[in-house]
Amino acid sequence: MLSPAPDRDLPAGDQLIKIWFKFVPREGWLPYDTEGLWAVAAGHDTARICNVPFLQDGVAEGDIVRFTTDLDGLRWATGRVEASGNCTVRILPKPRGPLGPSDKAVYDRLAPFGIGGETFSKELPLVAFTVPASADFPAVKATLLxxxxxxxxxxxxxxATDEWEAA
Structure with missing residues (x-):
């Protein structure tokens, strides 16, 4: 199971809950089939995602998802009910590339856009970013490319959103 630490600007206190996502692992990728994301309850069976997913596709920070609670008390996402307009981008620095395996170098390249992210680990410097709906999508995409x-x-x-795809 993968569950990132709540080390970014997440809401404090008892309102944080964990929403779990189940998926089929991709061949040649990390061997996980679940990911836990921090969230804030938005209703009795809905929650707003508060951090960026490393593995789960089709959801972004700020989205509202519906969940069911199993007998062990785990909350499992059943689908997105409201999109935030944010996008999720994952970057893996090339160890032998000009930046080396540096997550800091990745952050430095995207800092001008005010984009926040999380790093998977120092051993695997996979960086997952939330690109807010208000960002300059064409400029962010140009930097990524x-x-x-x-x-x-x-x-x-x-x-991705339609606005991201159109940029």
Whole structure:
């Protein structure tokens, strides 16, 4: 199970809950089939996601998801009910590329856009970013594509909006 630490600007106190997502692991990728994301209850069976997913596709920070609670008290997502307009982008720096395996170098390249993210681990510097709906999507995409073309990193978009796709 994968559950990132709540080390970013998450709401404090008892209102934080964990929402679990189950998926089929991708071949050649991390061997997880679940991911836990922090959330704030939005209703009796809905919650607003409060951190960026490393593995789960189709959801972004700020989205509202519906969940069911199992007999062990775990809350399992059953689907997204309201999109935030945010996008999820994951970047893996190329260890032998110009930036090396540095998550800090990745953050530095995206800092001008005010984009927040989380790093998976120092051993695997996979960085997952939330690109807010208010961001300059064309400029962010241009930076991502430039970084890939220049061998800085590989990236994938885990959750995109129509506005992102059109940019």
């Amino acid at each position: 430039r970084g890939e073309a220049e061998g800085w990193w590989s990236f994938e978009v885990g959750c």
